[in-house]
Structures are given as C-alpha cells and as structure tokens.
Amino acid sequence: MSLFAHAMRLHRQYPDDPLPRYGEPLPDDASHPPRRRIPEPEDRRLVGADVAAVLDAYFANPMSTPEELVHAFHHLYPPSNSNQHVAAAALRADRQRVQETGRWLVRHSTDRCSVDVGLALLAHAWSAENVPLVQTIGLLSRQFGPRAAETLRGRGGTTDALLWLARRVTIWGRVHTVEALLDLGGAADRWLLRHACDGSPLDGYFAGTVATRAHLHAAITSPAVDDDLVDHTGRLLAVMTRCHGMGLTIEHYPPARAVLAAHAGHLGRQTPGLERYLNAAVVADHLAELPPDGREWIGADREPIxxxxxxxxxxxxxxxxxxxxxxxxxxxxxxxxxxTAARLRLRAFDGFGPSADIAPTGTT
Incomplete structure (x- = not known):
C-alpha cells in the first residue's frame, strides 16, 4: 500500500481530527527500523547533492518513469525542501515533468524517502492542484507533517490549506504548521490565538511566539473576548511558565503583566471547567513560587494578580x-x-488521591 493510500484510508475514518498515533505504524516500517540512521555528509554543503544527481539522471532520460525513483533514495541522506541542490535539479528539468513526477511519488510511492523527494519537487514546481496531495500526506504527522507544512508555506492562497492541516496534525507536524501560519496574520492569527496549543509537550516550542506574533496582548485586552480565546490564553500562559530551554517564557514576554491580569479577570466571569481550572492553577502556582529575586518582570502586580x-x-x-x-x-x-494543589492548598483537591489500582507514574 502506498503511504498516501494509507493516509487517505485513515482520514476517511477520522475526517476532522488528527490521526490516532500520527497514522503509525506506516506501511513501510519494515524497511525503516527505528535504529536506521543514514550518516550525514561531513561537508554539509554536499547534503542533497547525491539526491540531485539521481534526479538529474532521471530527468535527462525522457523514457524514465516515476516508478524507477520509488527506492532510488532509500540509502541517501534526506535533504530539506529548501535544499539548493534539489532545487537546482528541479529548475534544470522541464517544469511539467517535475510536477508530474512529484505528484506521482507523493500519491503512489511505497517508500517514505521518495515521498519526501516528491514533496520537495512539488515545492519547487508549485501549483494549487498540489494542495490536496500535500495536505493528505501531511496527516501522517510525525513523518510528513513538517515537510508538508514547509511545502505549503509561502504559497499564495494557502492560509486555508494550512489551517485545514493544522487542525489535523499534532507533535512535530503541529509545530511546523503553526510556525508557517505565524507568517500569515488575519484568519491565521485568530485561529492561533484559540487553538495553536493542543496539549502536546512540544507546545513549549511555539507558545511564546504565538503570544507575541499573533498579538495576544491586543486580543485578550480588547472589549470583544470569547471563551475560546480566554481558554487558550490560559493554556498559553501555563505552557510559558514551564517551557524553559524550549521557547519564550512568561518572564521574558513583555506584556505578561497585562495579559495575566486580563486572563484572571475573564476567568472569574466564566463557568467552572476542568482545563480552565488546571491551567489557572499552574499559572497561580508559578506566581506564588517566584523567588524575591525573580519578580522583576511582574513587580508589584504579582500580589493582586x-x-x-x-x-x-x-x-x-x-x-x-x-x-x-x-x-x-x-x-x-x-x-x-x-x-501545585498541595502548595496552593486548593480546596478542589480535598480528599483527592489515586485509585486503589492505579499508581501515577507521569504527568501526562
């Protein structure tokens, strides 16, 4: 089964949500064991040169067919979409043939390596007709989500295409799709401020960037505020309290005081909800535990907030x-x-304890 057919089959079962387990296992897992590693060229300037050589030979022969490329890249180090060698090979060839080859590889290849090359070819011979192909293969979030987002990124009129994909990918696919959306503004910002973080541990890589570049401060302090915005603001703030080493933390977010004050005020006007409560508890605990020499960023506003x-x-x-x-x-x-609840002595947790047959071992 091709990887595209695998993605399409699962998408029919889960049309509006991320695929369970990122669509894994994949049909070609047997030929791509977890410990399989292709060494990167010592000279990074040569990354992609061997892939480009295969493409040059293929395009130079008018009798070659895309089937010949299915396993041609299996033992080569995978280059990025923006790789200059692959881009040059695509530009040297007939554009129509580049498009046809890229589409065939994405739709029909049974090996992930040639699907990657197919996506790269589509990125350099773009057409709006490619959007459904790229979106569908991108549903396999871990393997193709990042490259699909990069393929769609910067293409005219692809805001809707990226939003469609963003709603249906998670982990690294989500990270790259969110990063692509941050360049677009408008409808993309409205979605990002309400839905960017999906609860993944990887949210920390972009939460602060979303807050900054999608203008969270202006949105949460405006007169028109909806529950989705308030809820996601709580999630963003909670993530920013614990994303040290990943992304922008709350201490380094300039409008933090105003955003925290606005969120706390809106929270009190909402109906009780579990996620609302837990995110607010994480934020409150962070504020309560700040050492005296770590309060410069919030100053006298810490106590009232x-x-x-x-x-x-x-x-x-x-x-x-x-x-x-x-x-x-x-x-x-x-x-x-x-x-958190023990330190803040939260009444909601009074009498709370693990069930007799469950011993918590993690935080997820």
Missing amino acids: LARYLGVLQSDEWSTAVRLMLDRSNEYHAWLAGT
Whole structure:
C-alpha cells in the first residue's frame, strides 16, 4: 500500500481530527527500523547533492518513469525542501515533468524517502492542484507533517490549506504548521490565538511566539473576548511558565503583566471547567513560587494578580464543580495533587488521591 493510500484510508475514518498515533505504524516500517540512521555528509554543503544527481539522471532520460525513483533514495541522506541542490535539479528539468513526477511519488510511492523527494519537487514546481496531495500526506504527522507544512508555506492562497492541516496534525507536524501560519496574520492569527496549543509537550516550542506574533496582548485586552480565546490564553500562559530551554517564557514576554491580569479577570466571569481550572492553577502556582529575586518582570502586580487567580480557584462554585471533574486514575491530575494543589492548598483537591489500582507514574 502506498503511504498516501494509507493516509487517505485513515482520514476517511477520522475526517476532522488528527490521526490516532500520527497514522503509525506506516506501511513501510519494515524497511525503516527505528535504529536506521543514514550518516550525514561531513561537508554539509554536499547534503542533497547525491539526491540531485539521481534526479538529474532521471530527468535527462525522457523514457524514465516515476516508478524507477520509488527506492532510488532509500540509502541517501534526506535533504530539506529548501535544499539548493534539489532545487537546482528541479529548475534544470522541464517544469511539467517535475510536477508530474512529484505528484506521482507523493500519491503512489511505497517508500517514505521518495515521498519526501516528491514533496520537495512539488515545492519547487508549485501549483494549487498540489494542495490536496500535500495536505493528505501531511496527516501522517510525525513523518510528513513538517515537510508538508514547509511545502505549503509561502504559497499564495494557502492560509486555508494550512489551517485545514493544522487542525489535523499534532507533535512535530503541529509545530511546523503553526510556525508557517505565524507568517500569515488575519484568519491565521485568530485561529492561533484559540487553538495553536493542543496539549502536546512540544507546545513549549511555539507558545511564546504565538503570544507575541499573533498579538495576544491586543486580543485578550480588547472589549470583544470569547471563551475560546480566554481558554487558550490560559493554556498559553501555563505552557510559558514551564517551557524553559524550549521557547519564550512568561518572564521574558513583555506584556505578561497585562495579559495575566486580563486572563484572571475573564476567568472569574466564566463557568467552572476542568482545563480552565488546571491551567489557572499552574499559572497561580508559578506566581506564588517566584523567588524575591525573580519578580522583576511582574513587580508589584504579582500580589493582586495572584489574589485574583486564587479567588477563582478557591471559590465554592469552582472548587465544588472541579472536585467532581477530577479523575483519580489520571496521572496528570495525581501529579498536580501532590505538587501545585498541595502548595496552593486548593480546596478542589480535598480528599483527592489515586485509585486503589492505579499508581501515577507521569504527568501526562
């Protein structure tokens, strides 16, 4: 089965959501074991030169067919879409043939290496007709999501195409798709401010960038604020409290004070919700635990903002509602109970403990 057919089959089962387990296992897993590593050329300037040589030979022969390329790149180091050698090979060849070859490889190849090359060819011989192909193969988030996002990036009129893909990819595919959307503004910003973070550990790579470049400060302090924006602001802020070494942290986000104050104010006007509560608890705990020499970024605003968060978190309404939503078998809830909730003495966690047959071992 081709990788495209595999993606299409799963997409029919899950048309509006990311594919379970990123669409894995893939049909060609047997020929790509986890420990398989192709050494990178010592001279990085040569990355892609061997792939370009194969393409040059192929395009030089008018009788060659795309089937001949299916396994031609299996033992070669995979170049990026922007690789200059692959780009030059594509530009040296007839554009129509480059498009036809790229489309055939993406749609029919049974080997991921030649699908990658097919995507690269489409990036250098772009046509709007390529969009459905690129979107569909990109649903295999871990393997092709990043390259699919890069292929769509910067192409005229692809905001909708990228948004379609962003709603259906996760992990690294999500990271690259979000990064591509950040260049577009408008409808892309509106989506990013409400949906960019999906709860993946990789959210930390882009949460601060989304907050900055999609203008979170202007959105959350405007008169027109909706629940989706407030909820995702809580997620962004929670991620930014713990993404050290990955991306922009809350301490280095210039409008942090105003955004925190606005979010805390909006939170108090929302109905109780589990994710709302847990994200707010993470943010409040971060503020409460700041050492005296680590408060310069928030200054005198720390106390009133923290008090506003705690006023919601410790209220009878929220405590009672969230207590009924907590799951004793959920490892993240159990971890929060022993850390954040214990430090803040959150009433919602009163009497909370792991179930008799579940021993939490992680935070997810």
